[in-house]
Amino acid sequence: MAHFNGRFIDRIVVLTGAGISAESGIPTFRDAAGLWEQHDPMDIATPGAFRRDPALVYRFYNARRANLAGVAPNSAHLALARLQQEFAGEVFLVTQNVDDLHERGGSRQVCHMHGQLGAMLCNSCQSTMQAPEAFDALSACPACGGVGSLRPDVVWFGEIPYFMDEIALQLGNCDLFIAIGTSGLVYPAAGFVQRARQRGATTVEVNIEPSEVTGLFDYQRQGPATVAVTALVAELLGQ
Ligand code: APR
Secondary structure, eight states, X not given: OEEETTEEEOEEEEXXXXXXXXXXXXXXSSSTTOHHHHSOHHHHSSHHHHHHOHHHHHHHHHHHHHHHHTOOOOHHHHHHXXXXXXXXXXXXXXXXXXXXXXXXXXXXXXXXXXXXXXXXXXXXXXXXXXXXXXXXXXXXXXXTOOBSOEEXXXXXXTSXXXXXXXXXXXXXXXXXXXXXXXOSOSTTGGGHHHHHHHTTOEEEEEESSOOTTGGGOXXXXXXXXXXXXXXXXXXXXXX
């Protein structure tokens, strides 16, 4: 168990966004050099975009997979893995990120609500399987042999995120909700702070700058994730 600002903490929910992976060399979406500054998300990350120009979408996600292979988890990922291993209570980690840096940082439980870059989905047999570093419209589905039916297993705009029932359950039972490196612009994740507050949880935002929902948090820890998350975890572990 832990105490946080005088409150007894037994169950923690941690939400992460692109900001936690920024210092590993993965661009965020909406910062100055972010992915959505270089591409219109409506041309890349919607089912309609995939129908209109699958080659562009395949190229985009193949490039992200190649970039991911060249980076490593940072001390914020490592700190969260330590919290999960050493905290006597429960820690539920949900991420909007499609990278695997939490797992490579040692986290055994990671809920990928927006899917994973390392996975692909077949639109004809509905199988989900590990993705090679690159695939496209000529690639055959390893499960059904279908050609041109594979897509990145990433939740696109207009699609329903994964694991929403489990996430709602965890938010409904936590004492402490921590949001790290997310802009608070994309729902349903941006609404998690409200849900946790409604159930009486204490809420903390970690970000290099105020997000769109900063005012909804009880506490703000402003700074780069590698510094602010490491310090917060040390505090929760009483170190
Ligand atoms: N440390 C902490 N926070 C950081 C850092 C850092 N080093 N660098 C950037 N940030 C913060 C920014 O201030 C911003 O608030 O991370 C946030 C990144 O915001 P976005 O780029 O909007 O990313 P995110 O909130 O994860 O996007 C949500 O939108 O495009 C969709 O599906 C995609 O999961 C994504 C969702």
